[in-house]
Amino acid sequence: MLNVTFTLEAYKRIHNQRFIFAAILTLLYPVIIFANLLIIYVISMERSLHKPMYILICNLACINLYGGSSLAPFVVANIITGTFQISWIGCLVQIFSFNTYGGCEIMNLMMMAYDRYISICFPLTYGKLMSPLNVMICIILIWLIPFSRAAITLSITASLQICGNVIEKIYCDNYSVVKLACSDTTSNNIYSTIVTFYSVLLPFFIIIYSYIRIIFICLQLTRKGRTKLMNTCMPHIVSITSFFIGCAFELFQSRFDLTHVPYTVRVILSLYFLILSPILNPVIYGAKTEKINETIKTKISNHLLDICSEYGVEFDVQNVLLGLRRKITGLFVYTQSMTKVGEYSDWEWTDYVHPDSFHGCADWKLLELCMGLFTGALLCRAAVTPPAEVLYVPPGLPPVEALT
Template sequence: MWNSSALQFVVLTGYLDVGALSPVFFGLLACLYVVIVFLNVFLVGVIALNAALHRPMFLLLMALFVNEVYGSAALFPFLLAQMFRSVHVVSVGACFLQIFCQYTYATIEFGTLAAMSYDRYLAICRPLQYHVLMSGRRVLALVLLIWAYAFVRCMVTLSLNLRLTFCGNSLPSVYCRNYLIVRLACADTHINNVYGLVGIVLSAVLPLAAIALSYLKILAVCYSGSAHTRLKALSTCTPHFLSVLNFAFGCSFDIVASRFDLDALGAAARVFVSVYYGTLQPLLTPLLYGLSLRQVRLTCTRMLTRARDGHTPERTHTQGKDTCTHLSTCT
């Protein structure tokens, strides 16, 4: 049972004393947050309002953009609220809420990226079965399953934390992390640690393995074709590959930062490592997909042109072939 007298608030000791530069960092962080929200919401609107983009790959992209808004909302407002405080204190309830949002964001991100790699595998390696295996309804069901799993998994994590009695309230971080909270416990945390490792395997390692397997099969099929096909395969897979690589490294940095002593890096480097995945990924995702995917880029251009000329965007329909040459519609 939760012992409210054991831990009522948490003190975050990872913040740097930047003195008179606080307004500068606040402005930069606020601008970054505004840009992230604008880009992701704009691309969600682009896909939602254009029937030409109502296809599995773009629906998965829309789900990814929504998750970037959700994940950034779990971190940026919190950091901005703490920026001008001399003592960085947060209530236990708010701390646990942030842990829940951050963990669900990461779980959904890995799951959605894995679903996108499966979509590309079907479109390239099994084109004749693509529309049967990856319909709009199946994409919706897959997205709902990913979100449901993430919420259930993180609810279990919080329930395991609520049974603990804590002996301290100081976290060497700029935001709340589950592992650091568990380290404050006086009681045995064996179950928490085991469940945490299982969660990492199910939520990160398995999706990354599925992504790697999908890309190995894509490369095997496309590299057996012409040079043109190989070029198209490379161009359509590059944004997704970079997104996966960035997020995987970012999460690895966060895990290392929370579990090991990084004093040798310096205070500024420790802060950067700890917030890397939560700040760069939401910005990188819309830039990668919004600027590199030809259909999204052209649709954005048409919408902006019509808005400038005072016309209402029209809902158009296009057809694409899900073969290896279908890669050209994604670049």
């Protein structure tokens, strides 16, 4: 069987759009690498994030990095070189990568749903059930079970006698290879059905049950509590929805006749499963998970300041930040005071800041430039708290301490 070579027919059918797909994947693949490595780095380096939920998010980023790297470089290389064929060994490697990626991700999502379920429905036993040892065992099983399952699938598929050599997709998957077999595939079909149930349907029902119980808890909370709880669970819900939509597309495309569907649409559906989740997951968890978001901003702020210090501009940067902080503080004092003392409404907010406090940073062009270079998080995190004596408060206004 080592001399068998498969032709990936989908590349020929999208010949006119192939460079569009190559360009999109070339742009998206570095995003997959950077975004997931950023999540891994932040969670690994920040001790306050060494908790079960964030460890599972970090593991999900590792899985997305593995899944995204298993296909995108191969597709881009095939399009650029014009090679639309793949060897038997290469096909088996892709089947193994495809199955292990999907299995690992769905198990990780199931464990994240279980973690949310325990923390919300059984908070008193959460520390015992999700102890560091138990979390480590879960991480090992998340990787070990799909890899063992894929190895069995691969051994069954490798024993088949293959008669055809045309695969109607841009990559190899197990079902497409089994359809080309001219030997008995009964054992393969039975095993695939069992694996599909235990690896896709069972985790799906566990996740659904977990969130039904969470919803019942939400109904018993106040409006503020419901909002906070849903904000915590929303990134996970979006990630689960995206992944299972991709699974549904892939299963539907493999099991049913889609010859009436344009090849471009079929290729997009194939790439959806392996490309969208590795991009979407780190973005939603980085943007919507408050602690991860704050930690990322802090890390970026510190690195920017380290770069400035390395090039000898730390003094100027600190002065700019200090001046901006004092201006913002002065504006806050002015805004608060106008609600209490109406007769000062004709004052300018800059009158609250002593001119000597700027130390040469009052140049508005320089301030505007710094506002563009540094994010709000950098300004708030890195700036030095202004001394009390630099804020000038006219007679009759409340003290600065009472306002800040």
